[in-house]
Amino acid sequence: MRILFDHQIYSNQNYGGISRYFYELSKGLTSLGNECQNSIYFSENEFMKDREFFNSRSFIPFQFKGRQKVKEHLNQLVSNRLLKKGNYDVFHPTYYDPYFLNTKPASKPFVVTFYDLIHEKFSDRYPTLLANMDEVIASRKVMLKNASKVIAISHNTKKDIIDYYGIPEERVSVTHLASSFLPNTLAPDSHWGDYILFVGNRLGYKNFALFLEAVQPLLLREKSLKLICAGGGKFNDEEQKLIGKLGVEKQLLQIPVDDKRLATLYTNALFFVFPSLYEGFGLPALEAFNCHCPTILSNVSSLPEIGQDAALYVDPENHADILQKCEQFYYDPKLRDEYREKGHQQAAKFSWERVSSETLDIYKSAL
Structure with a gap:
């Protein structure tokens, strides 16, 4: 044809x-x-x-x-x-x-x-x-x-x-x-330490501001924990004000990425959070699964369809629910390992x- x-x-x-x-x-x-x-x-x-x-x-x-x-x-x-x-x-x-x-x-x-x-x-x-x-x-x-x-x-x-x-x-x-992503076993930058990963655009329906408010108590409690924002451009003035207001400016990093670096970030993250209010598909979820990264997804639109039982799910407009699921992954390494394997199996279907x-x-x- x-x-x-x-x-x-x-x-x-x-x-x-x-x-x-x-x-x-x-x-x-x-x-x-x-x-x-x-x-x-x-x-x-x-x-x-x-x-x-x-x-x-x-x-x-x-x-x-x-x-x-x-x-x-x-x-x-x-x-x-x-x-x-x-x-x-x-x-x-x-x-x-x-x-x-x-x-x-x-x-x-x-x-x-x-x-x-x-x-x-x-x-x-x-x-x-x-x-x-x-x-x-x-x-x-x-x-x-x-x-x-x-x-x-x-x-x-x-x-x-x-x-x-x-x-x-x-x-x-x-x-x-x-997704063509594969786990990248390159060592992460030394200053990253333990981190939660957020990927891509942060504005509007991507729901970054609410997510940051929700995860703030965990960041304040665990001072060595970082939140890395991959891609999406530098923090704008409004985001910087919110980060300062929440007192987490020393724990947030914004990193420009290409595919190789993004795969490294997925592979080495404690877990990835995708709190979007709407997705047509949700490709970052599949990228995370391919890189054996434990994943938290919103329970809306296409994300449960793509993630099935390979992710934890949150109400993306519920601060307490988001915090609870992040704490589950942070404090339970065995649970993270379980979802690494589930994600890997789910990715194989695509x-x-x-x-x-x-x-x-x-x-x-x-x-």
């Missing part, structure tokens, strides 16, 4: 979960004997460096006003040219812009992947964090109306799509994601080979 992927996510994301998804999908589908074409000409995305699958070029190396828009426009011209040619069986856009609807031959099906409905579910609660909310939702509506098939990355996301947009259940298929095979079946059903 000939599959065409477009430029969208590779134009807008230098590194991240969605571009990783399409990179792994391209590799997996190719290994199954399919022909994958990526219509991307200019990109700084990390995955574009794999010349076996991509032949993109770095864009003009200096900054200027409108640089991003120029890059996107040029890449869209390339995508439209390939779409018009029609030398593919299925088109899979990498994000939600329906620019191609007047370019793609009507006979060629397209499949779209939905990752979450954060904009739809949290627009009232976090309006300033969800940029271009109305535009995103309008684009999603158009994509759902016209797509031959829709892929959801969890059953919870499928339910959200059906509930919010009212599309027929049979048009939505589920393929869970996977693979990119499975993602690719299931996605290929969906493509075939769209023809």
Whole structure:
């Protein structure tokens, strides 16, 4: 089968979960004997460096006003040219812009992947964090109306799509994601010591502020214990004020990470906490499982679906519940060992080979 992927996510994301998804999908589908074409000409995305699958070029190396828009426009011209040619069986856009609807031959099906409905579910609660909310939702509506098939990355996301947009259940298929992370036995930095791990963005629905308030008593009681925030950028002014107010500034570290360093952090953490109010899948949970890291997850959205019995669960808006579960792991090494093994077993259920095979079946059903 000939599959065409477009430029969208590779134009807008230098590194991240969605571009990783399409990179792994391209590799997996190719290994199954399919022909994958990526219509991307200019990109700084990390995955574009794999010349076996991509032949993109770095864009003009200096900054200027409108640089991003120029890059996107040029890449869209390339995508439209390939779409018009029609030398593919299925088109899979990498994000939600329906620019191609007047370019793609009507006979060629397209499949779209939905990752979450954060904009739809949290627009009232976090309006300033969800940029271009109305535009995103309008684009999603158009994509759902016209797509031959829709892929959801969890059953919870499928339910959200059906509930919010009212599309027929049979048009939505589920393929869970996977993680390529492996335990990294490199020694942690000496100043880390014993630490709890928090990964990624901390704002809004990621619920970091409430989590920090909840775990404060444990940090104050155990002065040698640290809380490491991997990625997510430096603490902003509001976060620094909260950290100072809680008296834990000497116990918090924010560390920039790449995959290798993040795997080291997972592998050496006492445990990982993911207190998010909503996830479409929850990839950090799977990364932690792969790295044998004991894990605490919110009991909401897709997280129980992904974690099953391999994690402890908390009500993400209940301070006492979060503190209790953190104390359980901190004071019970045997319990941590038990959940290391449970996580390892759960992670084995997810693979990119499975993602690719299931996605290929969906493509075939769209023809």
